[in-house]
Amino acid sequence: MNYSTLKKGLAASFVALLGVTTLASAQDATTSSSAKVFGGRGQYRTWSLGVNAGVLSPFIAIGGTNDFTNADVNLGYGISLRKQLGHAFGLEGNVFRGKISGTNKDGGPGALPGLSSFETELGYSADLRGVVNVATVDFLRRENSVNFFVTAGYGVAAYRAALNGADPKDLGETFGEDGDKKYIKEAYIPVGAGVKFKVSERVSFNLGYTMHFVDADNLDGVWAKATTKDKFSYGYAGLEFSLGSKSKPNLDWVNPLALMYDELKDPSLRNEVEALKTRVSAVEKSVEDLKKDSDGDGVADQFDKCPGTPAGTAVDGSGCPLPKMETAALNTGNLTGFETINFEFNSSVLKTESYPTLDKLSSVLRENGGKVAVNGYASSEGTAAYNLKLSKDRANSVKTYLVNSGVNASQVVTKGHGEANPIASNDTEEGRIQNRRVETSRN
Structure with a gap:
């Protein structure tokens, strides 16, 4: 099995496993005694639409080899659509675009001779990710207001790169076997993490960072080493809007532990307990x-x-x-x-x-x-x-x-x-x- 096939298989397996596990958990919650907290997705808003913008870079946080020594800061922007399947898991589709560029201005032994810079036009990047809510800083409350999440999935990027100051938009349609394709299309695996803050019942503010591992070595226009693969990162901020009936809460903020703290935190339930004690005393009398x-x-x-x-x-x-x-x-x-x-x-x-x-x-x-x-x-x-x-x-x-x-x-x-x-x-x-x-x- 080659490297490309292995990466695709791992990504697909990861997303499928997360989906099956969380759906099973949601079904158990629907039919178990904990249904008071999660009584089924029909009780909640489960769709959300997001917009984001941030910085694209040819480098990633965990390091690795690069064909260029210096990264430029470039704008990236995109949209997302997510379906929340349970309180801890959702599936999210992402589309974004922008520019990725870098130089060899610092030189050094890693710099390739004759290459001063590159610029890659990211025509589009589209992927499907599993989003897992892994923790919250205020989990003792019935409804959270801060969530941490991790993501992983599989996608396809369409791009074209130019070297040494050339503009990729001047390349025309030069890719493909017949040289009639505008973009190179390659698969990638996105892996990321982030934090979201609840602004209102409808809106949340998101901060995130995603590393994209491309199944090719031509993102920067250079085929330097046959065994290496290019990558790029996207650090972003964005707003997410919950869709659906305003009479329903957003499932993304549901806290399944709330039932454990009802008697401590829920005044109405505490009043009911006291009233029940009074009725029992009256019966005993x-x-x-x-x-x-x-x-x-x-x-x-x-x-x-x-x-x-x-x-x-x-x-x-x-x-x-x-x-x-x-x-x-x-x-x-x-x-x-x-x-x-x-x-x-x-x-x-x-x-x-x-x-x-x-x-x-x-x-x-x-x-x-x-x-x-x-x-x-x-x-x-x-x-x-x-x-x-x-x-x-x-x-x-x-x-x-x-x-x-x-x-x-x-x-x-x-x-x-x-x-x-x-x-x-x-x-x-x-x-x-x-x-x-x-x-x-x-x-």
């Missing part, structure tokens, strides 16, 4: 109010229709005192009139130790008639919906036992209350054991 039982009768204040019941008073499911005759009837056989049946964790199966209490309650109901309220409860493990169903199942287990023992089904009224009305703290296992219960009372 409401829950505590639901559990509150001021008179200690086992019925929460919210459901207590008879608040302030004296301590030790037997009450029904509404918190109201039971009639004395019913209390007396239930006291028959050592029944208190307000019996509690406990259950195992996550179970509605009656424990054998509850059978004697239920047998006595069954006897009172069969002998004295009347109705009994059977209220099921659960501890706080699990969801509220599940615990409500579990409490209903526990109440129905008691009803089934009573009905099977001879009590009429119409005498037993069941209700599930879920986690409501705890009689002990759900923060301890001892308290949760007490809350897994069914309470019975005469209606």
